[in-house]
Amino acid sequence: MSKFVKGTIILLAAGMMTRILGFINRVVIARSIGEEGVGLYMMTYPAFILAVTIIQLGIPVAVSKRIAEAEALGEHRKIKKIFALSLFITLALSFLVTPVLYFGAPYLTEALFTDQRALYPLQTISPVLPIVAASSVIRGYFQGKQNMLPSALSQLIEQLVRIFLLLALTRLFVPYGPEYAASAAMLAIIGGEFLSCLYLAGLFKIKKAFQLRKNFFRSLKNSRAEFRELMAIALPATGSRLIGSVSWFIEPIVVTQSLALAGVSAVAATKQYGILTGLALPLLLLPSFITVALSTSLVPAISEAASLKNYYLAEYRIQQALKFCLITGAVSVVIIFTLAEPLMAILYRSTSGTIFIQIMAPLFLFQYFQGPLQATLQALDAARAAMVNSLIGAVAKTLLIFLLASRPNIGINGVALAMATGTVLVTLLHLATILKIIPLSINLRFYGKVAALSVAAGIFGHLAYPYFLGETTPLFAILLSIAAIAAAYLFLLLATKTVYLKELTGWFRNFFFRH
Template sequence: MSTFLRGTMVLMGAVFLSKLFGFVFRIQFVRIAGEEAVGIYSAAYPAFIFFLSLIQLGLPIAVAKITAELYAGKKHAEIQSLMRKVWKLTWLSIFIFGPLLFFTIPYIATSLLENANISTTLYIGLFTIPIAAFGGILKGYFQGLAKVEETAWSQLIEQFFRIALITWLLPYVVNQSSPGATAAAAMSLALLAELASFLYLWYKYKRVKQTTEKVVTYPTTPILEVALPSAGSRLFGSFTWFLEPIVFIKALAVAGVTAVAATNLYGMISAVYIPLLLFPAFIPYALSIVLVPAVSDARARSNRAMLQERVSLAMRVSAITGCFAATIFYLHGEHIVRVLFHVTEGKGYMQLLAPVFFFYYIQSPLHAILQAMHEAKAAMMNSIYGGLGKLFVMFVLASQAGIEEKGAILAIGFGVCLTSFLHMATLRQKKEAGIGFTFFAIPYLLFIIVTILRPVIWPLAEMPWVADSFVTGLMIFAGLIVFGQIRLTDIRLLRKLIKKT
């Protein structure tokens, strides 16, 4: 258990820095590029992620899971054979899907997103995908070996280069008369950052790779049995995200909003509000990365007690994270947005998003546990239902005059809640996991209590946002101790792990 926790803490710290760098990148990008260029980049980015998911075919998850199982059995020759097979499958996917995606970009930009300026950004994003795909394979390999430091450092390197390039190079190429060119330049800088991350991973891979004289051929079928269901889940999730700006723009057009105005509005929501809400997700994200090999390892050893201990700890930490994040963003989110991004529009968005994003913070660990317990297909179907529900509700509400973008925000929250509860229902059926619905009940109840009492005890916005948020955080922390969600044993364990690090 100590190894699991130490690995999680190392990765958590690195992902925190990565998220912090990414957050700084967002601030710099919004301030330097301008609202319209940010809107174009934000509308193109979901398509880029969908392209990447299509080409990856879920292979990084398969590599992490299978490598963890083979490493537990000390089957080093099989691991190297697995990697050789996965390299070939990735190249095959690039050659099949790459040209197809290349020729669909004009249609996506002009007909679906209704903005021809997006096409150049998408072309550059397509050339970034092979680098990102191979980098994902290497990350899966290191995750399977429980070498979280390599994955963490690669993320830090990528974000560092993104911030440096955006800060020092983008101002020289910003074209206020051509927001499309500015967005394309930003995507080009993202390509360079992705390349720097990949080169680091490749260097570490060459040093870590164990060569054996034994020659084996790892079969393709077991790889695809893990990869394809995982690919289906991620592919559909990225596909619904790809459809999100399309449905958003089309629905607002029905309500009488122009395509350019809708693109700018979508850019503000997806580049300002959503990233701010996602910032605390570095904790559950780190847990989800470690959980796939950790739970797979516990199942391979038939150690039910270890499995339940890891699952319980991961979900409790994720729920506590959600409690802190949802409460602070509900009470102080609008103030934080004004200070950091200099954005004064969108009043009330945080109050709509924060209560439902509590469930986002528990979603990725739930998904990781299901994958590790051979329930990737169920996780995929849950994501499908959540994605379809989000898009349907988005079009219905956002197309109504007077509701418009707030209806789209409610739809995003609906999709998050639906997927999370379906994941919980699926995992509850796996008796060996020993988890139900109660792990989030007390943290969510505390969120409701603090949001009601905090303005009564101490009026909001009378202090700088950092101090204001700190007071709220202290109230939450005290409540978590009173309700037994943070225990003295947790603090002792944390001190012990820090000394060992």
């Protein structure tokens, strides 16, 4: 087995483990701090992500690319300049944004949030920004050196530390109220980020660390060219992410204000939003690690075909990606939809979010297409179009949230429907943009067959679950039902010759183990 294949397997495994640990982290949060605490946590977390987007400014992506280019040309002095300049910019921005977020938190919560208790977790998370700034640049440095393991392992460390600290801190803070419990969850983030950054920094050789400290400001001199090169990549890359972060920041504000218009109290709105975004959404997003890995591999695959003007090959790879997303996404949606109530009960010890999953899951299949389609647009040099599509989707989702959630007879269910509708809209816009560049033939018969077979497998699982529940514990009944749905789905796909086993393995090999 080649080093490339070994590295790919390690990265896929690390990506899957990070996703699973991230989900476990959400489960621990939900169980430890309660639905109201989750609501406060999810209200303030988007503000933290927006601050991170601002301080990073797309620089980690730019660092990775520019260091890779300098490494290929043997320009080691330029690598030092790029690293020093990037670290200086992100740290300077973090030291500016941190006091603004901390001291501005009282005004932010009073003016925008209906629940004033959001102040405590928002102020708690503020000091982590310089740590995030440093670790993101170091990750970009290692990725530019084509060493992906430090980034993957640091994320694993971060998630493990978060879970450990959550279990330890929430026991101390929960008795004081939901706001303090949410603050404990934020402290766990700080601890995870700190130890992750410490691990990344420790990977630098001691000698290099001293050299960097000694020559840090010297490396910043005469670095205008490097600054322009970084910004040429960083600023466009920030566009789509900033739109997403601003949209996510505005979302809880619009939700709580809309629910207030519908006559929902601040405490109830906080609890409902926590159930939707802290319990239901993580479960729906759990299978997306497959499409995340697929998106990463699509960029070089389609870029190569497009650079050779081989649009037939580019179309073939896009078609493969869409089919792979449908095959894996359909069974994921069916499992989550069919077993929504028992899954919520066993994971969160609450079935409150079941209705949200049932509303969103059928439309959420489009979410599994969105990442690969966006990666395709980036590979086709249409990143600006992807950004515009994201903006349209964010605006439409926000307007729909206000229109639906402010109606007393719809309320929080309208928020779930608006989120799913926004996802569908962005995915369709991405597809329409790709069709303008590369004509694709959509095999509706194939898509229809997969949809029908997945529904049939779901009905089989729905009927099988009560039988398994009567014979064993709820946990094993769920596991056996998931296995039954997956087995029935695969059997139907192969028996009806909708796909062939060789074709399935070929897709996996082409996407994830491609030289």
